[in-house]
Amino acid sequence: MTKCISNTAKSIPLILIYQIVLEKKLRFNSLTIHGGQAPDPAYGAVMPPIYQTSTYAQTTPGGHKGFEYSRTHNPTRQALEKSFAHIENGAYGLAFASGLAAMDAIIKLLKPGDEVIATHDLYGGSYRLFTKIFETYGIQFQFVPMDEVKAVATYITSKTRLIWVETPTNPMMNVIDIAAMAALAKAHKLLLAVDNTFASPYLQQPLDMGADIVMHSATKYLAGHSDVVLGALITNNEELADRLAFIQNASGAVPGPFDCFLTLRGIKTLHVRMERHCQNAALIAHYLAQHPKVEKVYWPGFENHPNHNVAKSQMNDFGAMLSFVPVGADYQAAIKIVEQLQLFTLAESLGGVESLAGHPASMTHASIPKEIREKSGVVDALIRLSVGIEDVKDLIDDLEHAIG
Numbered sequence: 001m002t003k004c005i006s007n008t009a010k011s012i013p014l015i016l017i018y019q020i021v022l023e024k025k026l027r028f029n030s031l032t033i034h035g036g037q038a039p040d041p042a043y044g045a046v047m048p049p050i051y052q053t054s055t056y057a058q059t060t061p062g063g064h065k066g067f068e069y070s071r072t073h074n075p076t077r078q079a080l081e082k083s084f085a086h087i088e089n090g091a092y093g094l095a096f097a098s099g100l101a102a103m104d105a106i107i108k109l110l111k112p113g114d115e116v117i118a119t120h121d122l123y124g125g126s127y128r129l130f131t132k133i134f135e136t137y138g139i140q141f142q143f144v145p146m147d148e149v150k151a152v153a154t155y156i157t158s159k160t161r162l163i164w165v166e167t168p169t170n171p172m173m174n175v176i177d178i179a180a181m182a183a184l185a186k187a188h189k190l191l192l193a194v195d196n197t198f199a200s201p202y203l204q205q206p207l208d209m210g211a212d213i214v215m216h217s218a219t220k221y222l223a224g225h226s227d228v229v230l231g232a233l234i235t236n237n238e239e240l241a242d243r244l245a246f247i248q249n250a251s252g253a254v255p256g257p258f259d260c261f262l263t264l265r266g267i268k269t270l271h272v273r274m275e276r277h278c279q280n281a282a283l284i285a286h287y288l289a290q291h292p293k294v295e296k297v298y299w300p301g302f303e304n305h306p307n308h309n310v311a312k313s314q315m316n317d318f319g320a321m322l323s324f325v326p327v328g329a330d331y332q333a334a335i336k337i338v339e340q341l342q343l344f345t346l347a348e349s350l351g352g353v354e355s356l357a358g359h360p361a362s363m364t365h366a367s368i369p370k371e372i373r374e375k376s377g378v379v380d381a382l383i384r385l386s387v388g389i390e391d392v393k394d395l396i397d398d399l400e401h402a403i404g
Protein backbone atom coordinates (compact mmCIF):
# COMPACT_ATOMS: atom_id res chain seq x y z
CA MET A 1 0.00 0.00 0.00
CA THR A 2 1.28 3.42 -0.82
CA LYS A 3 0.04 6.65 0.65
CA CYS A 4 -0.08 9.29 -2.04
CA ILE A 5 1.85 11.76 0.04
CA SER A 6 4.90 10.19 1.70
CA ASN A 7 4.31 9.72 5.39
CA THR A 8 7.63 10.69 6.91
CA ALA A 9 8.21 14.37 6.23
CA LYS A 10 11.80 14.04 7.45
CA SER A 11 12.79 11.83 4.55
CA ILE A 12 11.28 13.99 1.82
CA PRO A 13 13.79 16.10 -0.10
CA LEU A 14 12.88 19.77 -0.50
CA ILE A 15 12.19 19.44 -4.20
CA LEU A 16 9.57 16.78 -3.41
CA ILE A 17 7.86 18.89 -0.78
CA TYR A 18 7.61 21.61 -3.39
CA GLN A 19 6.13 19.13 -5.81
CA ILE A 20 3.52 17.97 -3.29
CA VAL A 21 2.44 21.58 -2.77
CA LEU A 22 2.25 21.98 -6.53
CA GLU A 23 0.25 18.77 -6.94
CA LYS A 24 -2.49 20.04 -4.68
CA LYS A 25 -3.34 22.52 -7.39
CA LEU A 26 -2.97 20.19 -10.36
CA ARG A 27 -5.95 19.27 -12.46
CA PHE A 28 -6.79 15.75 -13.63
CA ASN A 29 -5.07 16.18 -17.01
CA SER A 30 -1.81 16.97 -15.18
CA LEU A 31 -2.24 14.43 -12.39
CA THR A 32 -2.21 11.59 -14.92
CA ILE A 33 1.37 12.61 -15.71
CA HIS A 34 2.66 14.08 -12.45
CA GLY A 35 0.43 12.74 -9.68
CA GLY A 36 2.72 11.36 -6.96
CA GLN A 37 5.69 11.29 -9.31
CA ALA A 38 9.16 12.73 -8.79
CA PRO A 39 12.51 12.11 -10.49
CA ASP A 40 14.13 8.94 -9.17
CA PRO A 41 16.41 9.80 -6.21
CA ALA A 42 19.34 7.70 -7.49
CA TYR A 43 20.13 9.38 -10.85
CA GLY A 44 17.20 11.67 -11.54
CA ALA A 45 15.54 9.28 -14.00
CA VAL A 46 12.29 10.97 -15.09
CA MET A 47 10.46 7.65 -15.41
CA PRO A 48 10.79 5.40 -12.37
CA PRO A 49 13.29 2.66 -13.18
CA ILE A 50 12.05 -0.93 -13.35
CA TYR A 51 13.40 -2.11 -10.00
CA GLN A 52 13.62 -5.74 -11.04
CA THR A 53 14.63 -7.07 -7.66
CA SER A 54 13.04 -9.36 -5.09
CA THR A 55 15.04 -8.16 -2.10
CA TYR A 56 17.08 -5.22 -0.74
CA ALA A 57 20.43 -5.13 1.09
CA GLN A 58 20.36 -4.38 4.82
CA THR A 59 23.34 -3.00 6.72
CA THR A 60 22.12 -4.56 9.97
CA PRO A 61 18.85 -6.48 10.56
CA GLY A 62 16.18 -3.87 9.89
CA GLY A 63 18.76 -1.42 8.53
CA HIS A 64 17.26 -0.76 5.09
CA LYS A 65 16.01 2.16 3.01
CA GLY A 66 12.31 1.41 3.40
CA PHE A 67 12.26 -1.69 1.20
CA GLU A 68 12.77 -5.24 2.45
CA TYR A 69 11.08 -7.64 0.05
CA SER A 70 9.21 -6.97 -3.19
CA ARG A 71 5.97 -8.72 -2.27
CA THR A 72 5.60 -6.06 0.42
CA HIS A 73 7.12 -3.02 -1.36
CA ASN A 74 8.85 -2.23 -4.60
CA PRO A 75 9.85 1.29 -5.73
CA THR A 76 8.35 0.89 -9.23
CA ARG A 77 5.12 -0.41 -7.72
CA GLN A 78 5.13 2.40 -5.20
CA ALA A 79 5.36 4.99 -7.99
CA LEU A 80 2.34 3.36 -9.65
CA GLU A 81 0.37 3.16 -6.40
CA LYS A 82 0.93 6.89 -5.84
CA SER A 83 -0.34 7.56 -9.34
CA PHE A 84 -3.45 5.42 -8.70
CA ALA A 85 -4.21 7.41 -5.55
CA HIS A 86 -3.82 10.76 -7.31
CA ILE A 87 -5.91 10.04 -10.39
CA GLU A 88 -8.81 8.74 -8.26
CA ASN A 89 -8.50 11.62 -5.82
CA GLY A 90 -7.76 9.20 -2.99
CA ALA A 91 -5.16 9.00 -0.24
CA TYR A 92 -4.01 5.40 -0.66
CA GLY A 93 -3.35 3.24 -3.72
CA LEU A 94 -2.64 -0.47 -3.97
CA ALA A 95 -1.56 -2.45 -7.01
CA PHE A 96 -2.48 -6.09 -7.63
CA ALA A 97 -1.56 -8.76 -10.16
CA SER A 98 -4.95 -8.37 -11.88
CA GLY A 99 -8.31 -6.69 -11.49
CA LEU A 100 -9.72 -9.90 -10.05
CA ALA A 101 -6.86 -10.12 -7.53
CA ALA A 102 -7.82 -6.61 -6.39
CA MET A 103 -11.47 -7.66 -6.00
CA ASP A 104 -10.39 -10.80 -4.18
CA ALA A 105 -8.61 -8.61 -1.60
CA ILE A 106 -11.80 -6.60 -0.98
CA ILE A 107 -13.93 -9.69 -0.39
CA LYS A 108 -11.26 -10.99 2.01
CA LEU A 109 -12.21 -8.07 4.28
CA LEU A 110 -15.38 -10.10 4.98
CA LYS A 111 -15.97 -13.30 6.93
CA PRO A 112 -18.27 -16.34 6.61
CA GLY A 113 -21.92 -15.40 7.10
CA ASP A 114 -21.47 -11.89 5.71
CA GLU A 115 -23.60 -10.79 2.78
CA VAL A 116 -22.84 -8.70 -0.29
CA ILE A 117 -25.30 -6.95 -2.58
CA ALA A 118 -23.88 -6.70 -6.10
CA THR A 119 -24.96 -5.24 -9.43
CA HIS A 120 -26.78 -7.96 -11.38
CA ASP A 121 -25.13 -7.54 -14.79
CA LEU A 122 -21.59 -7.75 -13.50
CA TYR A 123 -18.42 -8.51 -15.42
CA GLY A 124 -18.49 -12.31 -15.91
CA GLY A 125 -15.23 -12.91 -14.06
CA SER A 126 -16.48 -10.94 -11.06
CA TYR A 127 -19.62 -13.08 -10.96
CA ARG A 128 -17.47 -16.21 -11.15
CA LEU A 129 -15.14 -15.05 -8.36
CA PHE A 130 -18.09 -14.28 -6.08
CA THR A 131 -20.15 -17.41 -6.74
CA LYS A 132 -17.53 -20.07 -7.46
CA ILE A 133 -14.88 -19.04 -4.93
CA PHE A 134 -16.33 -16.93 -2.12
CA GLU A 135 -19.75 -18.59 -1.81
CA THR A 136 -17.91 -21.80 -0.93
CA TYR A 137 -16.34 -19.90 1.99
CA GLY A 138 -19.77 -18.95 3.32
CA ILE A 139 -20.09 -15.41 1.99
CA GLN A 140 -23.50 -14.77 0.40
CA PHE A 141 -24.07 -12.67 -2.70
CA GLN A 142 -27.29 -11.17 -4.01
CA PHE A 143 -27.24 -9.88 -7.59
CA VAL A 144 -29.79 -7.14 -7.96
CA PRO A 145 -30.79 -4.41 -10.44
CA MET A 146 -29.51 -1.08 -9.16
CA ASP A 147 -31.36 1.44 -11.33
CA GLU A 148 -33.67 2.12 -8.40
CA VAL A 149 -31.58 2.75 -5.31
CA LYS A 150 -34.67 2.46 -3.10
CA ALA A 151 -35.24 -1.07 -4.37
CA VAL A 152 -31.68 -2.00 -3.35
CA ALA A 153 -32.52 -1.11 0.25
CA THR A 154 -35.01 -3.99 0.38
CA TYR A 155 -32.14 -6.50 0.01
CA ILE A 156 -30.22 -5.21 3.04
CA THR A 157 -30.23 -7.57 6.04
CA SER A 158 -28.46 -7.51 9.40
CA LYS A 159 -25.67 -9.54 7.73
CA THR A 160 -25.06 -7.23 4.77
CA ARG A 161 -21.57 -5.72 4.87
CA LEU A 162 -20.79 -4.52 1.36
CA ILE A 163 -22.48 -3.07 -1.70
CA TRP A 164 -20.63 -3.82 -4.93
CA VAL A 165 -21.34 -1.48 -7.82
CA GLU A 166 -20.14 -1.72 -11.40
CA THR A 167 -21.09 1.27 -13.57
CA PRO A 168 -21.52 1.54 -16.47
CA THR A 169 -22.34 -2.15 -16.48
CA ASN A 170 -20.92 -4.73 -18.78
CA PRO A 171 -22.21 -5.22 -21.43
CA MET A 172 -25.63 -3.54 -21.00
CA MET A 173 -24.26 -0.06 -20.20
CA ASN A 174 -26.66 0.59 -17.34
CA VAL A 175 -25.58 3.50 -15.19
CA ILE A 176 -25.93 3.41 -11.42
CA ASP A 177 -26.22 6.51 -9.26
CA ILE A 178 -23.05 6.29 -7.15
CA ALA A 179 -23.84 9.18 -4.80
CA ALA A 180 -27.31 7.78 -4.02
CA MET A 181 -25.81 4.33 -3.44
CA ALA A 182 -23.16 5.86 -1.14
CA ALA A 183 -25.89 7.55 0.89
CA LEU A 184 -27.72 4.23 1.24
CA ALA A 185 -24.50 2.45 2.26
CA LYS A 186 -23.69 5.13 4.86
CA ALA A 187 -27.21 5.01 6.31
CA HIS A 188 -26.81 1.26 6.91
CA LYS A 189 -23.08 1.40 7.85
CA LEU A 190 -22.11 -0.70 4.82
CA LEU A 191 -19.02 -0.43 2.69
CA LEU A 192 -19.47 0.73 -0.89
CA ALA A 193 -16.99 -0.54 -3.48
CA VAL A 194 -17.15 0.67 -7.08
CA ASP A 195 -15.60 -1.13 -10.05
CA ASN A 196 -14.57 1.92 -12.09
CA THR A 197 -12.96 -0.05 -14.92
CA PHE A 198 -15.43 0.91 -17.66
CA ALA A 199 -15.46 4.62 -16.92
CA SER A 200 -11.90 5.31 -15.72
CA PRO A 201 -11.28 8.29 -13.41
CA TYR A 202 -11.31 10.56 -16.48
CA LEU A 203 -15.09 10.08 -16.55
CA GLN A 204 -15.96 9.67 -12.87
CA GLN A 205 -14.27 9.62 -9.47
CA PRO A 206 -16.38 7.47 -7.13
CA LEU A 207 -14.52 8.42 -3.92
CA ASP A 208 -15.69 12.00 -4.44
CA MET A 209 -19.25 10.67 -4.62
CA GLY A 210 -18.92 8.84 -1.31
CA ALA A 211 -17.60 5.39 -2.25
CA ASP A 212 -15.23 3.74 0.26
CA ILE A 213 -13.12 1.78 -2.22
CA VAL A 214 -12.55 2.14 -5.95
CA MET A 215 -11.39 -0.88 -7.90
CA HIS A 216 -9.90 -1.05 -11.39
CA SER A 217 -8.91 -3.64 -13.84
CA ALA A 218 -5.98 -1.43 -14.88
CA THR A 219 -5.60 -3.95 -17.70
CA LYS A 220 -8.19 -1.85 -19.52
CA TYR A 221 -8.22 1.97 -19.85
CA LEU A 222 -5.59 2.81 -17.23
CA ALA A 223 -2.77 0.87 -18.87
CA GLY A 224 -4.61 1.31 -22.16
CA HIS A 225 -2.42 -0.61 -24.61
CA SER A 226 -3.54 -4.24 -24.21
CA ASP A 227 -0.07 -5.22 -23.02
CA VAL A 228 -0.49 -5.84 -19.30
CA VAL A 229 -2.84 -7.43 -16.75
CA LEU A 230 -3.00 -5.46 -13.49
CA GLY A 231 -5.43 -4.36 -10.79
CA ALA A 232 -5.86 -1.34 -8.52
CA LEU A 233 -7.60 -0.35 -5.32
CA ILE A 234 -7.89 3.21 -4.05
CA THR A 235 -9.37 4.46 -0.77
CA ASN A 236 -9.35 7.46 1.54
CA ASN A 237 -9.89 5.35 4.65
CA GLU A 238 -6.64 4.66 6.51
CA GLU A 239 -7.96 1.64 8.38
CA LEU A 240 -9.27 0.05 5.19
CA ALA A 241 -5.99 0.84 3.44
CA ASP A 242 -4.05 -0.89 6.22
CA ARG A 243 -6.23 -3.98 6.11
CA LEU A 244 -6.07 -4.16 2.32
CA ALA A 245 -2.28 -3.72 2.38
CA PHE A 246 -2.07 -6.54 4.89
CA ILE A 247 -4.10 -8.77 2.54
CA GLN A 248 -2.03 -7.60 -0.46
CA ASN A 249 1.15 -8.73 1.28
CA ALA A 250 -0.25 -11.78 3.04
CA SER A 251 -2.07 -13.23 0.01
CA GLY A 252 0.69 -12.04 -2.32
CA ALA A 253 -1.17 -11.29 -5.57
CA VAL A 254 1.17 -8.43 -6.46
CA PRO A 255 2.22 -7.24 -9.93
CA GLY A 256 5.82 -7.37 -11.11
CA PRO A 257 7.84 -4.19 -11.57
CA PHE A 258 7.78 -4.29 -15.37
CA ASP A 259 3.97 -4.49 -15.40
CA CYS A 260 3.86 -1.56 -12.94
CA PHE A 261 6.13 0.43 -15.26
CA LEU A 262 3.93 -0.26 -18.29
CA THR A 263 0.78 0.72 -16.41
CA LEU A 264 2.34 3.93 -15.15
CA ARG A 265 3.41 4.78 -18.68
CA GLY A 266 -0.12 4.12 -19.91
CA ILE A 267 -1.72 6.36 -17.29
CA LYS A 268 0.31 9.34 -18.52
CA THR A 269 -1.82 9.49 -21.69
CA LEU A 270 -5.13 8.44 -20.10
CA HIS A 271 -6.78 11.83 -20.56
CA VAL A 272 -5.89 12.24 -24.23
CA ARG A 273 -6.84 8.66 -25.04
CA MET A 274 -10.16 8.92 -23.21
CA GLU A 275 -11.10 12.10 -25.02
CA ARG A 276 -10.66 10.41 -28.40
CA HIS A 277 -12.22 7.13 -27.21
CA CYS A 278 -15.37 9.02 -26.20
CA GLN A 279 -15.54 11.09 -29.41
CA ASN A 280 -15.22 8.00 -31.59
CA ALA A 281 -17.76 6.03 -29.54
CA ALA A 282 -20.35 8.82 -29.77
CA LEU A 283 -20.02 8.89 -33.56
CA ILE A 284 -20.28 5.10 -33.81
CA ALA A 285 -23.27 4.95 -31.45
CA HIS A 286 -25.13 7.43 -33.65
CA TYR A 287 -24.07 5.63 -36.83
CA LEU A 288 -25.41 2.32 -35.47
CA ALA A 289 -28.61 3.88 -34.15
CA GLN A 290 -29.63 5.05 -37.64
CA HIS A 291 -28.56 1.79 -39.33
CA PRO A 292 -31.58 -0.08 -40.79
CA LYS A 293 -30.05 -3.45 -39.86
CA VAL A 294 -29.50 -2.52 -36.21
CA GLU A 295 -32.35 -3.10 -33.80
CA LYS A 296 -30.98 -1.67 -30.57
CA VAL A 297 -27.92 0.24 -29.39
CA TYR A 298 -26.94 0.45 -25.73
CA TRP A 299 -24.92 3.59 -24.96
CA PRO A 300 -25.63 5.99 -22.05
CA GLY A 301 -25.17 9.06 -24.23
CA PHE A 302 -28.58 8.61 -25.89
CA GLU A 303 -31.30 10.78 -24.39
CA ASN A 304 -33.67 7.81 -24.41
CA HIS A 305 -31.21 5.60 -22.50
CA PRO A 306 -33.00 4.78 -19.22
CA ASN A 307 -30.15 6.14 -17.07
CA HIS A 308 -29.13 9.03 -19.32
CA ASN A 309 -29.73 11.69 -16.68
CA VAL A 310 -27.66 9.90 -14.05
CA ALA A 311 -24.89 9.40 -16.62
CA LYS A 312 -25.03 13.08 -17.53
CA SER A 313 -24.77 14.20 -13.95
CA GLN A 314 -22.09 11.84 -12.66
CA MET A 315 -19.87 11.30 -15.72
CA ASN A 316 -17.80 13.81 -17.68
CA ASP A 317 -18.63 12.03 -20.93
CA PHE A 318 -20.40 8.80 -21.91
CA GLY A 319 -17.50 6.40 -22.34
CA ALA A 320 -16.35 4.29 -25.24
CA MET A 321 -18.11 0.99 -24.58
CA LEU A 322 -21.32 0.18 -26.38
CA SER A 323 -23.39 -2.83 -27.33
CA PHE A 324 -25.86 -3.44 -30.10
CA VAL A 325 -28.27 -6.06 -31.39
CA PRO A 326 -28.56 -6.56 -35.16
CA VAL A 327 -32.09 -6.85 -36.59
CA GLY A 328 -33.42 -10.43 -36.43
CA ALA A 329 -30.03 -11.90 -35.50
CA ASP A 330 -29.52 -15.08 -33.50
CA TYR A 331 -26.38 -16.56 -31.88
CA GLN A 332 -24.85 -17.65 -35.21
CA ALA A 333 -25.69 -14.42 -37.07
CA ALA A 334 -24.03 -12.34 -34.36
CA ILE A 335 -20.93 -14.54 -34.49
CA LYS A 336 -20.83 -14.13 -38.27
CA ILE A 337 -20.82 -10.33 -37.92
CA VAL A 338 -17.97 -10.27 -35.41
CA GLU A 339 -15.99 -12.68 -37.61
CA GLN A 340 -16.39 -10.35 -40.59
CA LEU A 341 -14.98 -7.34 -38.78
CA GLN A 342 -11.42 -6.63 -39.87
CA LEU A 343 -10.27 -3.50 -38.08
CA PHE A 344 -12.17 -4.32 -34.89
CA THR A 345 -10.28 -7.28 -33.46
CA LEU A 346 -12.43 -10.10 -32.13
CA ALA A 347 -11.07 -10.44 -28.61
CA GLU A 348 -11.89 -10.43 -24.92
CA SER A 349 -10.98 -7.30 -22.96
CA LEU A 350 -11.48 -3.60 -23.65
CA GLY A 351 -10.01 -0.19 -23.10
CA GLY A 352 -6.95 -0.44 -25.34
CA VAL A 353 -6.05 1.96 -28.14
CA GLU A 354 -7.21 -0.61 -30.70
CA SER A 355 -10.90 -1.28 -31.24
CA LEU A 356 -12.18 -4.65 -30.10
CA ALA A 357 -15.43 -6.50 -30.71
CA GLY A 358 -16.85 -9.24 -28.57
CA HIS A 359 -19.79 -11.61 -28.43
CA PRO A 360 -20.68 -11.69 -24.71
CA ALA A 361 -22.89 -14.81 -24.88
CA SER A 362 -20.00 -16.96 -26.10
CA MET A 363 -17.06 -15.01 -24.67
CA THR A 364 -17.01 -12.73 -21.59
CA HIS A 365 -20.38 -13.92 -20.27
CA ALA A 366 -20.21 -17.59 -21.24
CA SER A 367 -19.67 -18.51 -17.57
CA ILE A 368 -23.06 -16.99 -16.61
CA PRO A 369 -26.05 -19.35 -17.04
CA LYS A 370 -28.18 -18.43 -20.09
CA GLU A 371 -31.39 -17.72 -18.11
CA ILE A 372 -29.54 -15.38 -15.76
CA ARG A 373 -27.68 -13.64 -18.55
CA GLU A 374 -30.80 -13.13 -20.71
CA LYS A 375 -32.70 -11.70 -17.76
CA SER A 376 -30.27 -8.78 -17.75
CA GLY A 377 -30.46 -8.32 -21.53
CA VAL A 378 -27.35 -10.24 -22.60
CA VAL A 379 -29.16 -12.01 -25.43
CA ASP A 380 -27.46 -14.36 -27.89
CA ALA A 381 -27.31 -11.69 -30.61
CA LEU A 382 -25.72 -8.96 -28.50
CA ILE A 383 -22.40 -7.60 -29.81
CA ARG A 384 -20.13 -5.48 -27.63
CA LEU A 385 -17.67 -2.90 -28.95
CA SER A 386 -14.71 -1.34 -27.20
CA VAL A 387 -14.16 1.67 -29.42
CA GLY A 388 -10.49 2.50 -29.88
CA ILE A 389 -8.73 5.63 -31.03
CA GLU A 390 -8.26 4.83 -34.72
CA ASP A 391 -9.71 7.14 -37.38
CA VAL A 392 -13.43 6.79 -36.79
CA LYS A 393 -14.17 6.72 -40.54
CA ASP A 394 -12.18 3.51 -40.85
CA LEU A 395 -14.06 2.02 -37.91
CA ILE A 396 -17.42 2.90 -39.46
CA ASP A 397 -16.32 1.46 -42.84
CA ASP A 398 -15.46 -1.78 -41.04
CA LEU A 399 -18.85 -1.96 -39.30
CA GLU A 400 -20.64 -1.13 -42.57
CA HIS A 401 -18.88 -4.02 -44.28
CA ALA A 402 -19.62 -6.51 -41.48
CA ILE A 403 -23.25 -5.56 -40.82
CA GLY A 404 -23.85 -5.36 -44.57
Ligand SMILES: *Cc1c(COP(=O)(O)O)cnc(C)c1O
Binding pocket: 098, 099, 100, 101, 123, 125, 126, 166, 170, 195, 197, 198, 216, 217, 218, 219, 220, 229, 230, 231
Ligand atom coordinates in the same frame (compact mmCIF):
# COMPACT_ATOMS: atom_id res chain seq x y z
C1 LIG B 1 -11.56 -7.02 -16.94
C2 LIG B 1 -12.45 -6.63 -15.84
C3 LIG B 1 -12.27 -7.13 -14.55
C4 LIG B 1 -11.19 -8.15 -14.21
O1 LIG B 1 -9.92 -7.60 -14.37
P1 LIG B 1 -8.63 -8.45 -14.79
O2 LIG B 1 -7.56 -7.43 -14.85
O3 LIG B 1 -8.93 -9.12 -16.09
O4 LIG B 1 -8.43 -9.45 -13.70
C5 LIG B 1 -13.13 -6.70 -13.54
N1 LIG B 1 -14.13 -5.81 -13.81
C6 LIG B 1 -14.34 -5.34 -15.05
C7 LIG B 1 -15.44 -4.36 -15.26
C8 LIG B 1 -13.51 -5.71 -16.10
O5 LIG B 1 -13.74 -5.23 -17.33
